[in-house]
Each structure stands twice: as C-alpha cells, then as structure tokens.
Amino acid sequence: MIFETSTQVRFAHVDPAGIVFYPRYFEMVNGAVEDWFAQSLGASFKTMHIDGGYGTPTVKLEVTFLSPSRLGDELTIRITPRVLGRTSCHINVVFTGEGRDRLNADIVLVCMDLNDHKARPWPDFIREKIAAQLVEAPSQA
Numbered sequence: 003m004i005f006e007t008s009t010q011v012r013f014a015h016v017d018p019a020g021i022v023f024y025p026r027y028f029e030m031v032n033g034a035v036e037d038w039f040a041q042s043l044g045a046s047f048k049t050m051h052i053d054g055g056y057g058t059p060t061v062k063l064e065v066t067f068l069s070p071s072r073l074g075d076e077l078t079i080r081i082t083p084r085v086l087g088r089t090s091c092h093i094n095v096v097f098t099g100e101g102r103d104r105l106n107a108d109i110v111l112v113c114m115d116l117n118d119h120k121a122r123p124w125p126d127f128i129r130e131k132i133a134a135q136l137v138e139a140p141s142q143a
C-alpha cells in the first residue's frame with residue numbers, strides 16, 4: 003500500500019534561484035514520514051518519542067533529484083514501504099507535482115530505544131501495520 007500526503011513549497015523552502023534548496027526537501031521527507039506514522043501506522047511522533055521512548059533515525063538516504071520545485075508548488079508525496087527488517091524499514095519516497103516527479107528517495111529507518119540509543123525491534127502494532135503495507139520493488143531487469 004502506498005501512503006499519500008502533500009505539502010506546499012513555501013517562501014522559506016526556496017533559494018535565490020527560485021527553486022527548493024535541497025536540505026529543505028529532507029525536512030519535507032521527514033514531515034511526510036511523520037504523517038505516515040501518525041495517519042497510517044497509528045503512532046504519532048509524540049506517541050513514539052515522548053510516550054513510547056523510541057525514535058526512528060534515518061541510517062541511509064539515497065536521493066535522486068529529478069526536476070526542480072518552485073515557490074507555491076503543491077507537491078504530492080508518496081511513501082511505499084519496501085522491506086521490513088527486525089529493527090529497520092526500507093521505504094521509497096516520491097515527490098510529484100503537476101504530473102512531474104521531483105525527487106525519488108530510498109531510505110532506511112531504524113527503530114531505536116531513546117534510553118540507550120540502540121536499535122530495538124519495531125513494536126508489534128507498528129510491525130503489523132508496516133507488514134500489511136509492503137510493496138515489492140519493481141525488478142531492475
């Protein structure tokens with residue numbers, strides 16, 4: 003299952019060239035992951051970090067920037083979970099606007115215990131939700 007959310011390119015996102023300054027995309031990616039957890043996995047970041055004592059740091063982030071985004075653009079962000087490990091989860095994130103892909107990111111998140119900062123297995127209720135949403139990556143051949 004593909005989770006979908008959206009964002010708008012705001013004044014603070016763009017550089018003097020008029021296009022999104024790439025670090026701002028990383029914040030948008032994190033915002034989309036936050037929406038995915040809250041709206042689709044049943045665990046807001048407040049529930050996870052403050053109440054549950056676990057975080058979801060990114061350990062790998064591979065991004066291809068496909069076309070620029072400009073002030074005022076409405077972007078659709080799609081998250082597809084690809085692989086669920088014991089403590090990790092591989093997701094694919096695509097930003098699209100007006101039928102044009104802007105960014106494609108392959109990301110590995112890890113469930114981490116905030117007390118000892120070590121990886122720990124996903125809580126069962128999150129694991130079950132992610133497992134039900136997994137979509138195999140298309141074959142490269």
Ligand SMILES: CC(C)(COP(=O)(O)OP(=O)(O)OC[C@H]1O[C@@H](n2cnc3c(N)ncnc32)[C@H](O)[C@@H]1OP(=O)(O)O)[C@@H](O)C(=O)NCCC(=O)NCCSC(=O)c1ccc(O)cc1
Pocket residue numbers: 032047057058059060061062086087088089090091110112114119120121122
């Ligand atoms: C997350 C870690 C504590 C995990 O370390 P360990 O406890 O030693 O665990 P491991 O090394 O065994 O790795 C755990 C899993 O991650 C996987 N892993 C670790 N590194 C990688 C890479 N590079 N690629 C793929 N998979 C990886 C590993 O295979 C394990 O997978 P499972 O088999 O599914 O269990 C440690 O890797 C770490 O601290 N890394 C730095 C993380 C970091 O600083 N990231 C940038 C900032 S985090 C951030 O911005 C953020 C965003 C959003 C938030 O909500 C919170 C934080």
